[in-house]
Amino acid sequence: MILDRKTRRVVGVAFAPGKVHDFTPLKRSDARMIPEILFLGDGGFQGVQKLHPNSRTPKKKSKHHSLTREEKAANRELARQRILAEHVIRRLKVFRILSERYRNRRKRYGLRFTLIAALYNLEYAS
Secondary structure, rough: OOOEEEOOOEOOOOOOOOOOOOOOHHHOOOOOOOOOOOEEEEEOOOOHHOOOOOEEOOOOOOOOOHHHHHHHHHHHHHHHHHHHHHHHEEEHHOOOOHHHOOOOOHHHHHHHHHHHHHHHHOOOOO
């Protein structure tokens, strides 16, 4: 899901049938981001820097190296900036069709997701 931070509107959605990794629909979509736009992703988008250089994802600790104080502070700042997206996801999941198992035709999932995003834009976005 792509959001505009100023207006809090859902600008675009990407999805895939079945259980797939968060990053997969973005890689498969035809949407290309403008290089000047800042992409803020969660841990599921590790490696997005290869597709979009102007992006930030949290730094993960490895098995043998823990995070430094600066890296932890950077992760907290990124989380503060991303909280808007999490709030929008919460609002969208009020519609049970997005929060539970989808039991209708898969062909129509994209249409329904887009319609729910449009309803959100009408109701909550300023």
